[in-house]
Amino acid sequence: MDDVAHEAKHDRRGREARRAARAQRSGVSIPYITRNSPLVEFLNEEGLAIIERNAEILLEEIGIEFRDYPSALKRLKDAGCDIKGERVHFPRGLAKKLISTVPSEYIQHARNSERNVHIGGKLTVFAPVYGSPFVHDLDKGRRYGTIEDFQNFVKLAYMSPSMHHSGGTVCEPVDLPVNKRHLEMVYAHMRYSDKAYMGSVTHPDRAQDSVNLSKILFGEEFIQNNTVITSLINANSPMVWDNTMLGAAEVYARNNQACIITPFILSGAMSPVTIAGTLTQVLAEVWAGTSFVQLVRPGAPVIFGTFVSTLSMQSGAPTFGTPEGSLAIFGAAQLARRMKMPFRTGGSLCASKLPDAQAAYESANTLMPTLLAGTNFVLHAAGWMEGGLASSYEKFIMDVDQLGAMHVMAKGIDLSENGQAMEAFREVPPGGHFLGCAHTQANFESAFYRSPVADNNSFEQWDSEGRLDHSQRANKIWKRMLAEYEAPAIDPGTDEALRDYIDRKKASMPDAAY
Amino acid sequence: MDDVAHEAKHDRRGREARRAARAQRSGVSIPYITRNSPLVEFLNEEGLAIIERNAEILLEEIGIEFRDYPSALKRLKDAGCDIKGERVHFPRGLAKKLISTVPSEYIQHARNSERNVHIGGKLTVFAPVYGSPFVHDLDKGRRYGTIEDFQNFVKLAYMSPSMHHSGGTVCEPVDLPVNKRHLEMVYAHMRYSDKAYMGSVTHPDRAQDSVNLSKILFGEEFIQNNTVITSLINANSPMVWDNTMLGAAEVYARNNQACIITPFILSGAMSPVTIAGTLTQVLAEVWAGTSFVQLVRPGAPVIFGTFVSTLSMQSGAPTFGTPEGSLAIFGAAQLARRMKMPFRTGGSLCASKLPDAQAAYESANTLMPTLLAGTNFVLHAAGWMEGGLASSYEKFIMDVDQLGAMHVMAKGIDLSENGQAMEAFREVPPGGHFLGCAHTQANFESAFYRSPVADNNSFEQWDSEGRLDHSQRANKIWKRMLAEYEAPAIDPGTDEALRDYIDRKKASMPDAAY
Numbered sequence A, B: 001m002d003d004v005a006h007e008a009k010h011d012r013r014g015r016e017a018r019r020a021a022r023a024q025r026s027g028v029s030i031p032y033i034t035r036n037s038p039l040v041e042f043l044n045e046e047g048l049a050i051i052e053r054n055a056e057i058l059l060e061e062i063g064i065e066f067r068d069y070p071s072a073l074k075r076l077k078d079a080g081c082d083i084k085g086e087r088v089h090f091p092r093g094l095a096k097k098l099i100s101t102v103p104s105e106y107i108q109h110a111r112n113s114e115r116n117v118h119i120g121g122k123l124t125v126f127a128p129v130y131g132s133p134f135v136h137d138l139d140k141g142r143r144y145g146t147i148e149d150f151q152n153f154v155k156l157a158y159m160s161p162s163m164h165h166s167g168g169t170v171c172e173p174v175d176l177p178v179n180k181r182h183l184e185m186v187y188a189h190m191r192y193s194d195k196a197y198m199g200s201v202t203h204p205d206r207a208q209d210s211v212n213l214s215k216i217l218f219g220e221e222f223i224q225n226n227t228v229i230t231s232l233i234n235a236n237s238p239m240v241w242d243n244t245m246l247g248a249a250e251v252y253a254r255n256n257q258a259c260i261i262t263p264f265i266l267s268g269a270m271s272p273v274t275i276a277g278t279l280t281q282v283l284a285e286v287w288a289g290t291s292f293v294q295l296v297r298p299g300a301p302v303i304f305g306t307f308v309s310t311l312s313m314q315s316g317a318p319t320f321g322t323p324e325g326s327l328a329i330f331g332a333a334q335l336a337r338r339m340k341m342p343f344r345t346g347g348s349l350c351a352s353k354l355p356d357a358q359a360a361y362e363s364a365n366t367l368m369p370t371l372l373a374g375t376n377f378v379l380h381a382a383g384w385m386e387g388g389l390a391s392s393y394e395k396f397i398m399d400v401d402q403l404g405a406m407h408v409m410a411k412g413i414d415l416s417e418n419g420q421a422m423e424a425f426r427e428v429p430p431g432g433h434f435l436g437c438a439h440t441q442a443n444f445e446s447a448f449y450r451s452p453v454a455d456n457n458s459f460e461q462w463d464s465e466g467r468l469d470h471s472q473r474a475n476k477i478w479k480r481m482l483a484e485y486e487a488p489a490i491d492p493g494t495d496e497a498l499r500d501y502i503d504r505k506k507a508s509m510p511d512a513a514y
Helices: A003-025 A045-062 A070-078 A094-101 A147-159 A178-192 A204-218 A220-225 A243-254 A275-296 A323-338 A357-372 A393-411 A422-427 A438-447 A459-464 A470-484 A492-507 B003-025 B045-062 B070-078 B094-101 B147-159 B178-192 B204-218 B220-225 B243-254 B275-296 B323-338 B357-372 B393-411 B422-427 B438-447 B459-464 B470-484 B492-507
Strands: A064-067 A082-084 A087-089 A105-108 A117-120 A123-126 A134-137 A141-144 A229-234 A240-242 A258-262 A264-267 A302-305 A307-311 A390-392 B064-067 B082-084 B087-089 B105-108 B117-120 B123-126 B134-137 B141-144 B229-234 B240-242 B258-262 B264-267 B302-305 B307-311 B390-392
Touching: A045 A064, A045 A087, A045 A275, A045 A323, A045 B422, A064 A070, A064 A087, A064 A275, A070 A082, A070 A275, A094 A275, A117 A123, A123 A393, A134 A393, A147 A178, A147 A393, A147 A470, A178 A204, A178 A492, A204 A220, A204 A229, A204 A243, A204 A492, A229 A243, A229 A302, A240 A243, A240 A275, A243 A258, A243 A275, A258 A275, A264 A275, A275 A302, A275 A323, A275 B422, A302 A323, A307 A323, A323 A357, A323 B393, A357 A393, A357 B357, A357 B393, A357 B470, A390 A393, A393 A470, A393 B323, A393 B357, A422 A438, A422 B045, A422 B275, A470 B357, B045 B064, B045 B087, B045 B275, B045 B323, B064 B070, B064 B087, B064 B275, B070 B082, B070 B275, B094 B275, B117 B123, B123 B393, B134 B393, B147 B178, B147 B393, B147 B470, B178 B204, B178 B492, B204 B220, B204 B229, B204 B243, B204 B492, B229 B243, B229 B302, B240 B243, B240 B275, B243 B258, B243 B275, B258 B275, B264 B275, B275 B302, B275 B323, B302 B323, B307 B323, B323 B357, B357 B393, B390 B393, B393 B470, B422 B438
Parallel strands: A064 A240, A134 A390, A229 A258, A258 A302, A264 A307, B064 B240, B134 B390, B229 B258, B258 B302, B264 B307
Antiparallel strands: A082 A087, A105 A117, A134 A141, B082 B087, B105 B117, B134 B141
16 A cells, blocks of 8 residues: 555544544434344243133133223223223133234334334344432432433433433432423433433323423424334233323323333232243233223334342342343243234343442343343333332443443354455464454454453553442443533424423422422 | 141151251252253354354365374374374364264263263253462452362352362462372362362373372272263364373373363454354364364263453453353354264353452353353353452352352243142232232242342341442352361272372472472
C-alpha cells in the first residue's frame, strides 16, 4: 500500500471509529436479537400433551375465577363458558379456540422507528427490571425509589445498546402520589428515551392515560393501526383474575395495544410444588386471561407470560436462579410455542441483597435458560435484585454486560469461509502464533465479545488499580453514563402537549393520594 | 393416625433423618449424573461435516508435530503417516480409523466401589479445579499453594456430595520439591478421599509412580483389567504434541489407564480467532493425540478433551465465561459425540481475582453450557479462580452449590402422577394456598433444590445477621467442613505399603529439585 492510500484508509478508519463512538454515546441499539441458537426443549410431545390435557381438566372441572368484573363474566358466558358465581368453567377446547386469534408475531413501535421491536418467532427483546419499590447502589445503599431514580434507569436503558426496550416501572417512584405517579413514569419513558415502553396497569383510568399520552406522541391515527404500548397483566394466582388487571387489559386490548398475560407464581404456595403441576396452572391461567382479551378484541396482541419463583421450604421466602426455575422457563416456552403465541419470561432474577456472587450465579442461571428456551420478551433483563424488591444501579450495568454476551451466543457459530479460517492454518505453522497472522488482524476488532465490566488483567495490574470487585467497577460505569447522558430530541410542540395533558390531569386530582 | 402409629412413624423419620445426616457427614455422593436433559447442538450435520473435512485437510496438508519423541514418529509412520522431520501428515481418514478403537463408555474405579464413576454417554462426572499454583481465601488472601492446601481441597471434594471425583492437581503444593511432589499428591487422594483420582503427567517416571501406587491400593491384578486412574494430557497447541505429555500418556495407555487428550487453546493466539477454526484445530489435535494412544494400546480409554479460552484483544489476557467459550463447548461436544468418544470440557471457569459477581457470572456461563452440551467429564467443576492461577476455598464451596443445582436441572421435568399434581388442584380452590395441602406436605422435603450458600431471607433478617455476602457465607462453610472432616478408613497394611513406596522413592532422589 502506498502512503497516500494508507493515509486514506487510516482516515477512513478514523472516521468510522469516531462514528461508531458517537453512535455508542447516543445509545444506538441493535433493535433486537434474531436467534440462530437451537431451542432447548425438556418436554417431548407426550409431556406437552399431558400438561395440555391437565390444563383442560383444570379449566373445565375446577374452573377459574374472574372477580369483581361482571362484564368479563358476561363476555365469557356468551362465548360458551359455564359460570357459577364468579367461577368460570371452560368446556374442553374452548379456551384454545378463543386464543387462536392471537397474532404469533407483531411489531411494537418506538417513537424512533429504528428502535421498533419485533415480538415473536426467533426474536428476543430485552427490557429492564419492573416493579421494585426500592433502589440500591453501593454509595447510598438501599432506599425507596424516587422519580429521579426512575429517570436514571430510563437513561441507563436508553444508553445501553444491548437493552432493546425502555420497560415500564423500572422502579417505583415512591416520592410521587400514587394517583399521579403513572403520568410521570410514562412521560419519563417518552422524554428520556426513544425506545419502546410499557403503560400503567394499576387502574383502568391510568391505562387510558397511557393510551392518551401515546396518542399525543404517535398521533391518534397511528395508534389505531399500530401497537405502541406493552402492558404487564398479572394473574392473581392460583386461578384468579381480578378487576384491576382485567380492567387495564381491556383498555389496552380495545386500543390494539399489547398485553403480557402472566401467571405470577411462587411455586409451592401459589401453585403445586412440582414443575409439571405449575406448568399446568400456567397454561390454564394464560388460556383464561388471553381468552378474555381476545373476546374484547380478537387479534389484539398478547404475549404468553410466565413468572415462576420457587419457595424456600425453610423460610417461605421466594428463591431465584434455581434449577426448578430454569425447568419452568424451558417448559413454559414450549407451551407458548404450542399455542403459537409470543413468550415472555425470565430475565436476570436473583434473591441476593447485594450485587455479589449470589446475584450473579442466580441471574446467569435465569438468563441463559431464558435465551435458550426461545423467549421473545424478557422483562427484568437487567437491574433486578433482592427478589424484585430493589432495582440496583450496579447490577443494571453488570446485567447489561451479560445481555451483550447473549447477543453473541445467539448468533451461533459462523461457518463462512472467514469463519472456517483455513487461510490462518496455511499461514501459521505448528508451534506458531496466530496473533500476528493476516486472518487474526482482519478479524480481531470484532472477534470476541468485550465486557466493559469484567477485569481480565493480571493480578499485579488489578492490585495496582485498587483491587476493585465487579460491582465497584460497575459503580464507576453507571455514574459516567449518567454524566454523559444526552436526551434524544423531541418535537417541542409534542413535548408541550404531553406536559399540558399531564398538568391538567394532575390538577383535576386530589393533592396527594398515597 | 393413632398415637402409636404416629410415634412409630416419627421414630422412623427421626432414624432416617439421622442416617441421612450421618451419610452427609461421611461424604456420600451421588456417584455421577445421568442426564435427562436435552443435548444442545449449535451445529447441524453440514456444519459438522465442514469442520471434519477441514480437520482432515489440516492433518494431511499442514500436518502436526510430535516433538522429541522418535518412538512416536515410528509408530505413526508404521501406521501409514507421512513423516517429514517431526512433522506428521495423516492421509485422509487414517486418524479417524485409528481412533475407532476408543471405548465410547468405561468405568473408572474408586477404592470405594460406591464412588466408581461411569464415563461416557448420558453421564456427567464432576471433578475439582486442576493445576493452580496459588490458593486464595478471604482470610489470608492469595498465596502459593502448599501440601496442606492440597489436602484441604481433597477433603472438601470428599465431603461434597455433588463432587463425584477427587481430581488431580487440586492446587500445586509449591512447598514440596518438584521431583517428589507427585508422590504426596497421589497419596493425598488415596488417603484423604475414597473417590476416583487423577495421576501425575509431568514426567513418564511420575506417571509410572502413579501407576505403581495404584497397584498397591487396588492390587496388581485389578488394575491390569480395570481403569483406576485418569490423566490429563494437554497438547502444546497449535498442532504440537511434546515428549513429556506423550511419555506420560504412553505409560497410562500401556497400563489401560485413561487419558484426557486435550487441546489447551487460547483462541486468537494458539488457534484462529474464530470458533469454527478453533474447533477444526481441536478435532485435528485430538485425532492425532488419540491416534498415538491407540497405537500404544488399542482400546485404552481416551476422553476427547477441549479447553478453549478466548483472548482479550486489548490486553492479551485469557478470558473465561465468554459467549465464544460457550460456543466452543457446544461445538466440541458435538465433535466428540461424532467420534463416539467421551467428552471433557468446561467447569466453573472465570478470570476474576475474587469470588465476586464476575467470578459467578463467568462460572455459571461456563457450567450450564458444559452440562447442556452433554459433557461427560468436567474438570475444574469447582474452585477455579483467576484464570486457573488460584484455587479458591470460597469459590469451591460456591461452585459445589451450583453443581448441586445442575443435578436437579439434569433430571428434567417429572411427569409422573405425583409430578402432575392434579390432586393438589382438586384440594386447593382458586385463590387458595398450596403450602398446607397434602400434596405439598408429601413433597416439600425434596421438592426444591436447597442452596446451603445463598441467602433468601428478608432484607431485615439478612441485615440483622451481619449483611454477609455470598463469599463470606462460603468462608464459614469450608471452615466448618474442614473442622468436621473424618478420613475414610483404609487398610493399615495398604497405607503402610503406600508410605513405604513413597519414602523409598523419595530417599532415592536428590534432596530438593525445584
